[in-house]
Amino acid sequence: MTFLTSRRRLQVFAFSLGILLVSAQPAGAQTLPQISPLVVNSPDLTIALSASPSPVMGGGLVTLTANVTNVPVVSRSPTASATNVSVWLSVPTGVTVITQPWPTASSSTFTCTLDPSWIKCAGGTVAAGSTVTITAYAVALAPKSGSFQGGTLFWTAAVDPANTVGERDDNNNYAMASARVMAPLPDLEIKSFAAAVAPPQQSTTTPLINYTAEITNVGESAANNAVVQILTPTSGMSIGAGGAATGGFICSSTTVLQGALVTCTGGSIAPGGSVTVTATTMWNGQSYLGTAKVIADPNGTLLESDESNNEMSILVGF
Secondary structure (H helix, E strand, O other): OOOOOOOEEEEEEEOOOOOEEEEEEEOOOOOOOOOOHHHHHOOOEEEEEEEEOOOEEOOOEEEEEEEEEEOOOOOOOOOOOEEEEEEEEEOOOOEEEOOOOOOEEOOOOOEEEEOOOEEEEEEEEEOOOOEEEEEEEEEEOOOOOOOOOEEEEEEEEEEOOOOOOOOOOOOOOEEEEEEEEEOOOOOEEEEEEEEEEEOOOOOOOOOEEEEEEEEEEOOOOOEEEEEEEEEEEOOOEEEEEEEEEOOOOEEEEEEEOOEEEEEEEEEEEOOOOEEEEEEEEEEOOOOOEEEEEEEEOOOOOOOOOOOOOOEEEEEEEO
8 A cells, every 4th residue: 555656665664662653755866774672672770878976976877778660661661670780889088898787789689899989789680660779887997096077988980881781861870878977976974063161170160161163074086175164152252262172183273253263274085085174162061052063174175065954053051
């Protein structure tokens, strides 16, 4: 049956995509190229990478999660599965990959190995529209001591890095993730604070009041050149105040509007260690009620992991 004149022909190409392509051209013209069904229905692998938590303390555990997806084509013909897929995750300087548990993939078709620079998972199959998750764990090494307080680690992930899988798009096969690493920090905490009447010193008959505080370093590094202050109430205090502390602190005292201020400086508190700071005032024997306060790092010059536990106040009555 003839629909066109002898000068024109109707060419019909049926593709596996299910699209009917019709084109008319003059007789004797060059035949139009056909689109390969392999390109139309080929897989398209994408990858996303995350590193958590961020920030992480030096020596802490980082979880790496790579999600590899085979994006389907919206058509009447299915997208092909991607076979013999490889996924690589970089191992940057500053981390140690955990081997217990070993890096794993959510699909048993992948086998993961480890070398000094890469976590390599190979041989996997990713069906159209599905996602395979690869999980690995690494320890972020602590930054060097000194003024440096941390840095950022960067990871790179690649799916099909050797380009052996025929894909519709090879431009979405890479991803990056980062995690901020913080140096271990001290954390000064007021563990206890109390006031008590002490016997008079031998040189005087005036009774004394001792305000004693225990300060603990619950952080992961030493608190060097620490400062602790105790402020005593003015009520009931006569002239004269002093201070003492363990841990290499040097204490001095002065009288301020609010009362006696004892400042102890230059001390060091190791992780898990404690010091005792005592402010002593002479009591005039009169009944009084007032508030005393102890503050660790009063000027905020010491970088700590928690700044909310540096003060404690007590109500003092005699």
